[in-house]
Amino acid sequence: MIKFDSDYLEGCFPEILRKLEETNLVQTPGYGEDDYCEHAKEVIRKECGAPQAEVHFLVGGTQANTTVIASLLRPYQGVLCAVSGHINVHETGAVEHSGHKVLGLPSGDGKIAAAQISSALRNHAADASREHVVQPAMVYISFSTELGTIYSLSELKEISSVCREAGIPLFIDGARIGYALMSPACDVTLKDIASLADVFYLGGTKQGALFGEAVVFTNPALAKDFRYNIKQNGGMLAKGRLLGIQFSTLFEEGLYFSAAKKAVEQALRIRKAFEKRGFKFLVDSPTNQQFPILPNDMVKRLREKFSFEDWGYVDETHTAVRFCTSWATPDSSVDALISNL
């Protein structure tokens, strides 16, 4: 059985395990105040072209999202995002648990437009009884989105500019940022992200680390006392070094982007194979997640050898499914799938 269910099916880059072994008995201070973390932060600031950035390492995505969002909002404020945004649908209400409403904006492809944001802000400001309504006070987007789609540079610039005019932070969930940046369809660089967002994260979990997300506040004023927030949200890893070691390895050895690039190429091979056979897609994704719409009997047949996610009912005889490649997908798995179509 070959699995395309997700991009967190395997462990991590062997290089990471090697580094963990090499450093295993070195004694370091806890909670991320060690030299490995310092070094990794420096590496990341360089990659981002953001020497002023404040970097923090958290264990997972839900934790990173909630901790960042709760740290930036006052009690009566909410966060704008696509209705399909991870924080709105797949985090068991973690943002609400922290006291804040997620303000979903309609979206078919996982993206939201600058115009939707400015309209939400304008409507709120114009509402005579606005204090009866949650105040939209930050924007969350994911890059790539939960549907594999990506923003163009000009779209991101517009969103960023709406946020800056309104004085509210733009937060980019980068759980799959490598797969986005390495897509041939992408005209955005990491430095663009760093200059357009106020805070974002470089996902480790889905991109070759055992776990971990590197939260980058390119607007360092927003990071004031962020370590208190991390600790309060249960996200301060005692052996914080584990995160420092992993992120250094991911970026210093170029693994992060080279592996993401390859995964995207593999996903596009899968896409092409389905396209060639005339299948349609739920959404036009240029990254490592592909959502073909398949006849139910074909789904059933493929499932004898491959596993992949159901993505939803399309009509009585068709289902949308998701094939996900990752840093760890061997070419042979992709070959096997394609030849099986």
Next chain:
Amino acid sequence: MIKFDSDYLEGCFPEILRKLEETNLVQTPGYGEDDYCEHAKEVIRKECGAPQAEVHFLVGGTQANTTVIASLLRPYQGVLCAVSGHINVHETGAVEHSGHKVLGLPSGDGKIAAAQISSALRNHAADASREHVVQPAMVYISFSTELGTIYSLSELKEISSVCREAGIPLFIDGARIGYALMSPACDVTLKDIASLADVFYLGGTKQGALFGEAVVFTNPALAKDFRYNIKQNGGMLAKGRLLGIQFSTLFEEGLYFSAAKKAVEQALRIRKAFEKRGFKFLVDSPTNQQFPILPNDMVKRLREKFSFEDWGYVDETHTAVRFCTSWATPDSSVDALISNL
């Protein structure tokens, strides 16, 4: 520089890294629904003599404490614990962030007594305007405590019996449970813990894992929907297998208890060395944390070669300090310290 600052200064048992390597490219489902986790749960249930227990793996202690406590309380309820309890002083108000008051009971040595609990419950029940007061609805103790002390079996039995009579859960924080159980002064077994608590955890972070705490609900009714709580609190590790693999290794190979035993022996050697030289202790700890009261100039001198924690001002010329041994402490470090006294 030899460090005795804490029990999370190093990585993990080499056996764990070896297992991570062996399994690294195996594809598994995420979020703890893999066979490694299933196996580890089975191993733990056996160690605890609790076949009915429901086991969940979380990444860290603050997360485990908050998630368990918030899952068991209704909004107006609070948790009784020693004023020195970890949840009361060292988790940045994580329990309060989840909406609940920590009801601190006076304690000099990190422990609380059954009589304190029953008196708190009785006072609340007798209060005519009790709905103006937070309702005490669960008990949190740590074993060993933050001061290295341990409960005797009879003390635990009394606490458990007060809780059961009142119909409120007893939760034992076992971040250092191995060091407690392996103390020569301890007359409690893991099976006792399992039968006396309603929920407790086996700490991994401080006892040889990279990270991880195994929460054991010996009262499985309390675990209903616990996975929702884990996810909402940002504690559901995508590659949950990492926790399963670690806990299997810790318990199957006997490492957990043998290493704890050795660490306690080392700590007691340190204790004896200080005692022989006439030093007093802040508290009488029979486990891996020792709190001698030392002259300030001696502290200064020792700091040239060793690092250890300040534990607090005693008088103008004396300070209490903490020496902590762990699963990773080499005998040579202890020898060096003792010969340096």
Next chain:
Amino acid sequence: MIKFDSDYLEGCFPEILRKLEETNLVQTPGYGEDDYCEHAKEVIRKECGAPQAEVHFLVGGTQANTTVIASLLRPYQGVLCAVSGHINVHETGAVEHSGHKVLGLPSGDGKIAAAQISSALRNHAADASREHVVQPAMVYISFSTELGTIYSLSELKEISSVCREAGIPLFIDGARIGYALMSPACDVTLKDIASLADVFYLGGTKQGALFGEAVVFTNPALAKDFRYNIKQNGGMLAKGRLLGIQFSTLFEEGLYFSAAKKAVEQALRIRKAFEKRGFKFLVDSPTNQQFPILPNDMVKRLREKFSFEDWGYVDETHTAVRFCTSWATPDSSVDALISNL
């Protein structure tokens, strides 16, 4: 200027002020534990035909909604309601502030259907990764709705039956329950409400009291420790007697329903007057709120003598507005409006 902006523009029934004067210097225990409250509860239980019901008085609607909802949900659970529901749009995220997600269901007329609820419950139960998603665990509907519409008895029965099958509570926001029950289009009685809901409230604020909502738990098991919840949410009025006195007066003297009946008749006169002149309505409301769609210049002209709420843009030349009658609306105001059309 004659105001039709809302149903809380004036003070209260003069009968209430009279009772407040008569009892002003009587000494009573605080916090609702006085005889006036006891009596009012008894009166309400009788009106509802629910001798088993537990009744609590709160000061306002947002407070009542949040306190009830937060008291019934576990942390990871959410409440299903119409997207236009008061808790979803006009309470500044009070439910989210208490930690819970409001799960909005599409609705054009302020109502939701039993089928929408059962489908939401079924989808959640069928979701393999449902612990990543907020669990729908109660239903909130308003009667009449925020758009003046009402449920038929058979609709309510279906909703109630879906909830009972699923074992989740049905909560009815009755801020305007009198205006609903007294509509000629209504085939529901207060006793029906009491037998179909698990908890609901009789709104005072919008129906002739100075303030106050009477929360009725017809399923008294759900009210366990509810007074703690009230106090914690800042809703326990020190001089609770004020609520008891008001609700006794509202119901004993028949004022509540007779005044609501008259207000609905007045609203229907307004409706008819607009209809006769060929105007359309945003929604077909048989209660005290009417939402005609008017040409913008007519709106402007009417505003010279009357005030009423903008309800939203319809097209470039038309706006939907709201005219609201209440227990206090004099016939002369309605006459003036109609003759002005």
Next chain:
Amino acid sequence: MIKFDSDYLEGCFPEILRKLEETNLVQTPGYGEDDYCEHAKEVIRKECGAPQAEVHFLVGGTQANTTVIASLLRPYQGVLCAVSGHINVHETGAVEHSGHKVLGLPSGDGKIAAAQISSALRNHAADASREHVVQPAMVYISFSTELGTIYSLSELKEISSVCREAGIPLFIDGARIGYALMSPACDVTLKDIASLADVFYLGGTKQGALFGEAVVFTNPALAKDFRYNIKQNGGMLAKGRLLGIQFSTLFEEGLYFSAAKKAVEQALRIRKAFEKRGFKFLVDSPTNQQFPILPNDMVKRLREKFSFEDWGYVDETHTAVRFCTSWATPDSSVDALISNL
């Protein structure tokens, strides 16, 4: 039976009821945006000598405390107060429910000292692992305290100055501020309060209003968006005019202070009567609450004709009790008590 249980046993000043009648059918906008509220705010600003102040009306004390505190703290911050402070012991954990820890400072008489505050702040700042600890970020005191005691002007100045140096707000709970200011032992004026606190409230509930507390932000920057907070906490009264009308009446007609003055005189008569008979007091209170320590049989005997609160066990034969006078206490009640001693 004559009641001395509390200062909220009766309704309100007859002058208030009269004004409610006079204005009963006037139509006003809701939610405190009416002229009565505007006028009352102006009156209060004048009384306080604080033309810059932002004034908001809330219904009750717990609501006022929680709303103010939650609006001023970031998630990881807590509020310093006396262990006996109302927010710490008699609000069912409302502050914790809003996510914040109450940081209790030891206190025998209900007061805290500037030195305790500065020491708490210094200790936090000096703690190397302070992000594991709740950050003290505001100070709450009550004036008069829950034990009837009052701060001297110099004590208040010191506390205020510690807060201002540290850049954290000082919040004064004035539920009984009139009884404090009118005590012959008091050297503080309302204008002092207004200039030393950043935010405080003038209690209505315990001082002759039906209900209501006037929150005064003398530091108006702290009040930004406060109406959102009020609404979210369920504290925005639909008929906000009721609060405006009451507070105008309390202050314009001089009732507030004259009635408080008389209540304090009555309490001091009671005190003197007990003193003359050789009884000791739990605490030395110069305001409307008196806490004599009485033999249990005397308590029993007095209870035949009077009701008053138990305040706690002193020894096997003695109990501390509370006698409370108020704006509504007739001299005859005090005479009856005294002659009964």
